[in-house]
Amino acid sequence: MHSEALPETVLPQDSAFQQEAEPDAESRARAIAGKGDFAHIEHELVMEGLLKSQSARVMEKYSYIFSQMQEVNERDLEMFTILELYDKGTARHCAETYRIAREKLEKRLASGVVLGKLFEQELVTLDEFFRACLLHDIGKVDIPRSVINHPMNDTQMDLYLRDLVVEHHDPDILARLEEAGGIKPHIATAEELEAYLKEHQLRSVHFVPARMVLHEEEVEELEERGFDPDQSIMDIIKTHEARSREILTEAGMPVEGELAGMHHNYEGATSHYPLALSSLHISVDLSELLHIADVQQALSAVRSYKTGFSKPRVLRIIMEEVRCGRIAEEAAYLWVDDDLNEFRFHSDPVVSLEDAQHVQYVRSQLERIRTNLETDPERERRWGLAAA
DSSP states (O other), X not given: OOOSOOOOOOOOOOOHHHHHHHHHHHHHHHHHHTTOOHHXXXXXXXXXXXXXXXXXXXXXXXXXXXXXXXXXXXXXXXXXXXXXXXXHHHHHHHHHHHHHHHHHHHSOOTTSOOGGGGGGGSSOOHHHHHHHHHHTTGGGGGSOHHHHTOOOOHHHHHHHHXXXXXXXXXXXXXXXXXXXXXXXXXXXXXXXXXXXXXXXXXXXXXXXXXXXXXXXXXXXXXXXXXXXXXXBHHHHHHHHHHHHHHHHHHTTOHHHHHHXXXXXXXXXXXXXXXXXXXXXXXXXXXXXXXXXXXXXXXXXXXXXXXXXXOHHHHHHHHHHHHHTTXXXXXXXXXXXXXXXXXXXXXXXXXXXXXXXXXXXHHHHHHHHHHHHHHTOHHHHHHXXXXXX
């Protein structure tokens, strides 16, 4: 499926000319990438002779990632370079997701299970899985940066939604709430709206139209690139999943495309892709491992608009996702149990009260899952827990 491994890149010797020219080349490459559309970006970079030099720059910048990958070919590097040129933050997130996943899959977990060995029973190799981790957000190059980097402040979004629902009784928004909650909302006050969202575990960001939270020029760009500004920020972001699958499949990476295209679970456990899983003969839902690594990196990372969450808080959020049906119990049990064990042995002696409460919650959920698994020997066997 893939070409030969990429040979070690020989970087050009430093010179006054190169030191002056390279920033100009990078700036030009970023200007091309900023227009979006993966195929267009790739074509323009090749036509202007920029892709190879930028790939060398990115390989050096992310040497800690590419030095670990047993088989990285020129195509992989070029695709990651296009992502990095389009949005540095998204590229960094993908690289760190890969790093987190690799460390977790190659080690012996606290349970005694080595997740990487589960791949021996699947028609998916570790190389394919790791490549999917590295490129899982490649489809975001087709989404405006104003959307993928939007802070999505919940407090502000709640105010927008309150105005739409409580003040204006917007029929489209009420219909979306009914579809998501499964029951017709009868909301007359801000308190009733808050209660409805909490009861059905919904966030305002899924319902507020993008046109309400973006600047006028950003809305214009959204329309120029084929998006409906009446969609929510989250609805637009969701489209990257299908686009990632398409881009990777067209690049000759169908397995990576399926993993990247199925790893999110926005609505609950039933929204995975059973036909895709069946076609790959995956008995263990390996996409869950990519999803957990993705969530963990996103929550713990520092952004311009937020601080990173503590490890106990991250683990609690993962376990809450399990309770909502968005993450499989087996994968979460193995992953979170190991992280909690590491936190216990490597954390500072003094833990905040809030983190202590998070740890207590996580432990209770792990015990609940372990009890459930012990009643289902087949699930235990599939995930290597029977002997753990």
